[in-house]
Amino acid sequence: xxxxxxxxxxxxxxxxxxxxxxxxxxxxxxxxxxxxxxxxxxxxxxxxxxxxxxxxxxxxxxxxxxxxxxxxxxxxxxxxxxxxxxxxxxxxxxxxxxxxxxxxxxxxxxxxxxxxxxxxxxxxxxxxxxxxxxxxxxxxxxxxxxxxxxxxxxxxxxxxxxxxxxxxxxxxxxxxxxxxxxxxxxxxxxxxxxxxxxxxxxxxxxxxxxxxxxxxxxxxxxxxxxxxxxxxxxxxxxxxxxxxxxxxxxxxxxxxxxxxxxxxxxxxxxxxxxxxxxxxxxxxxxxxxxxxxxxxxxxxxxxxxxxxxxxxxxxxxxxxxxxxxxxxxxxxxxxxxxxxxxxxxxxxxxxxxxxxxxxxxxxxxxxxxxxxxxxxxxxxxxxxxxxxxxxxxxxxx
Numbered sequence: 107x108x109x110x111x112x113x114x115x116x117x118x119x120x121x122x123x124x125x126x127x128x129x130x131x132x133x134x135x136x137x138x139x140x141x142x143x144x145x146x147x148x149x150x151x152x153x154x155x156x157x158x159x160x161x162x163x164x165x166x167x168x169x170x171x172x173x174x175x176x177x178x179x180x181x182x183x184x185x186x187x188x189x190x191x192x193x194x195x196x197x198x199x200x201x202x203x204x205x206x207x208x209x210x211x212x213x214x215x216x217x218x219x220x221x222x223x224x225x226x227x228x229x230x231x232x233x234x235x236x237x238x239x240x241x242x243x244x245x246x247x248x249x250x251x252x253x254x255x256x257x258x259x260x261x262x263x264x265x266x267x268x269x270x271x272x273x274x275x276x277x278x279x280x281x282x283x284x285x286x287x288x289x290x291x292x293x294x295x296x297x298x299x300x301x302x303x304x305x306x307x308x309x310x311x312x313x314x315x316x317x318x319x320x321x322x323x324x325x326x327x328x329x330x331x332x333x334x335x336x337x338x339x340x341x342x343x344x345x346x347x348x349x350x351x352x353x354x355x356x357x358x359x360x361x362x363x364x365x366x367x368x369x370x371x372x373x374x375x376x377x378x379x380x381x382x383x384x385x386x387x388x389x390x391x392x393x394x395x396x397x398x399x400x401x402x403x404x405x406x407x408x409x410x411x412x413x414x415x416x417x418x419x420x421x422x423x424x425x426x427x428x429x430x431x432x433x434x435x436x437x438x439x440x441x442x443x444x445x446x447x448x449x450x451x452x453x454x455x456x457x458x459x460x461x462x463x464x465x466x467x468x469x470x471x472x473x474x475x476x477x478x479x480x481x482x483x484x485x486x487x488x489x490x491x492x493x494x495x496x497x498x499x500x501x502x503x
């Protein structure tokens with residue numbers, strides 16, 4: 107079945123995480139993605155993080171469905187080939203600093219002048235404009251500057267950075283929907299392509315806006331509170347008698363009432379100091395202690411059985427094996443096996459959004475460096491085999 111983006115061609119000239127995540131999302135729903143990498147070295151993501159046989163595991167998933175070609179954008183011959191390729195494309199995704207793009211002649215202005223139909227997505231550390239725009243930036247810096255690390259961790263502990271690519275992932279999602287808006291504007295309203303400028307800081311900061319709102323309006327700087335949330339009580343991760351953990355969220359008053367009844371405190375379920383959200387938040391430490399003590403006397407299965415019967419919004423804290431084994435996620439097909447020539451069967455997460463008529467798909471995982479040079483340069487650009495061979499021998503592709 108054709109995807110909803112069939113006929114859209116994306117040229118991805120970005121490395122590591124945020125930019126490639128945009129192309130990954132588009133490719134899952136039918137866009138043809140041509141991934142450009144530096145000859146010989148390739149995208150650093152190929153060897154980033156945990157590896158098997160020297161191949162990065164994340165690479166396999168983030169480069170799903172992509173045609174992999176090599177092209178040296180630092181050389182004029184490579185830049186000319188890119189411009190030819192853009193003549194057949196709809197979207198260009200880049201991730202370098204503005205000065206590098208300008209030096210190579212592939213910044214937004216010259217690309218837009220040559221190919222006004224192109225939606226030009228630039229995902230960078232700091233974004234365009236401002237005194238820091240040309241500084242190198244990675245997700246770790248964005249997680250620090252966004253306010254995330256300041257709020258994460260125990261109250262008496264240090265700021266805590268996430269052990270995964272949080273800022274890159276959030277920026278990738280923000281840039282993906284921005285690209286789709288730009289394509290809609292182009293194709294529905296007959297407009298030219300435009301620049302999509304997304305940095306790694308602002309999308310994550312947008313999710314943390316309560317911090318700046320609280321400071322702006324109340325003069326209060328929010329502090330770390332571990333797993334608690336000052337807008338909800340009880341809300342925490344609680345340890346069970348068998349050494350497992352479960353999480354509870356009681357964002358609505360009705361859930362808090364269910365929690366009190368489930369832990370054998372029906373008196374609190376009728377008490378205005380514990381039913382009213384504001385009064386309950388003022389007693390958050392006490393409420394948290396009552397819930398923690400009740401859970402500590404029970405195994406994970408025992409506590410979850412009570413909470414599920416009472417319709418309390420609680421869930422076990424999963425590690426990877428339990429996540430893969432969860433019966434609900436298995437029923438939904440959240441993870442799927444994909445055959446891969448390097449690793450055999452690889453279990454990866456399926457496309458997140460579920461479209462009823464045009465679902466996303468994973469056709470293949472990340473391919474070898476330059477695996478699609480012949481197809482892209484031969485079939486799309488019409489180069490003869492001898493021309494392709496000459497470009498490869500010169501290190502241009």
